[in-house]
Amino acid sequence: MNYDIFNGDADGICALHMLRLHAPASHQLITGVKRDIELLRKVPASASSALLVLDISLDTNAGELQRLLDGGARITWFDHHAAGCTALRKHSRLQLHCDTSHDVCTSILVDRHLQGRYRPWAVVGAFGDNLEVVAHMLARSLALPADVTSALQQLGQVLNYNAYGECISDLQIAPSDLYKAISLHQQPASFLQSALYHDLLDGYTSDCARLHNLQAHWRCQGNAVYLLPATPWARRISGVLANQLANSRSGNAYAVILERSDGDYLVSVRSPQPDSHSASQLCAEFPSGGGRKAAAGINRLPYADLERFIDRFSAYFRADTVSSHAS
Numbered sequence: 001m002n003y004d005i006f007n008g009d010a011d012g013i014c015a016l017h018m019l020r021l022h023a024p025a026s027h028q029l030i031t032g033v034k035r036d037i038e039l040l041r042k043v044p045a046s047a048s049s050a051l052l053v054l055d056i057s058l059d060t061n062a063g064e065l066q067r068l069l070d071g072g073a074r075i076t077w078f079d080h081h082a083a084g085c086t087a088l089r090k091h092s093r094l095q096l097h098c099d100t101s102h103d104v105c106t107s108i109l110v111d112r113h114l115q116g117r118y119r120p121w122a123v124v125g126a127f128g129d130n131l132e133v134v135a136h137m138l139a140r141s142l143a144l145p146a147d148v149t150s151a152l153q154q155l156g157q158v159l160n161y162n163a164y165g166e167c168i169s170d171l172q173i174a175p176s177d178l179y180k181a182i183s184l185h186q187q188p189a190s191f192l193q194s195a196l197y198h199d200l201l202d203g204y205t206s207d208c209a210r211l212h213n214l215q216a217h218w219r220c221q222g223n224a225v226y227l228l229p230a231t232p233w234a235r236r237i238s239g240v241l242a243n244q245l246a247n248s249r250s251g252n253a254y255a256v257i258l259e260r261s262d263g264d265y266l267v268s269v270r271s272p273q274p275d276s277h278s279a280s281q282l283c284a285e286f287p288s289g290g291g292r293k294a295a296a297g298i299n300r301l302p303y304a305d306l307e308r309f310i311d312r313f314s315a316y317f318r319a320d321t322v323s324s325h326a327s
């Protein structure tokens, strides 16, 4: 049995779509909500397996990767998340396309691999991962009119939005079904006309409307923390809110903290200075924390640790000049 294993967000879906437009095959799909990234454990061992793995961290799946390689699987992997486990990288049956630069996403790595052949989908994937500058550059390379670029931007944002939730039932549509629907369309412009996309856009618009009156839970020196309640709409919209805050280009750091249904918290952090103050480094101070330099998270922050997190967030992102004046 062969498997296509992909993150259920815009980047993962667009990356798979480009590769399957290029090399059609009907493989079993393994995906999930955005934070469900330990996907390799869902693959049974089989010597003949061929796996295509997209937009999930090698490090998070290292143990399962070893198991599958030992079982004889052949694996092609495209990703831009942390991949420090060097022991497996040189395995003869692992073809790894990994780049953790903060201005690439998996769709861009696939676009490079396919020499830009399905680039409109890479634009969608890059907008989905909130890589606005790079996405606009890719769109310009295609000489897309501004209104077309805007439509692709919205598509990326809406596909990305659909991946957020604690479980599939929180989402408007299961990511595997969304991929199957998209896979019928050679061009994004054609998918944009579909009834499914219009439904998805309606859901996105009504969830976004709930954010209009939201106030920061904590704010200091422009940095801010937002708290969202334990409801399905909040679980769906938390990523949109984090990206909107990051896109405000205010130079401030943001945390969006979502109450989980079990009482703990799920945290998203956006850093305005990814190289000097990486979001992933802050999040990695907490168990179950990690991600990328610009955008990272903590999957489970215990209920009792909320104030401790806010204190660390505050200290970590306090402007150096301000902190030296203060001390």
Ligand SMILES: [Mn+2]
Residues within 6 Å of the ligand: 011, 012, 055, 080, 105, 106, 129
């Ligand atoms: Mn990605």
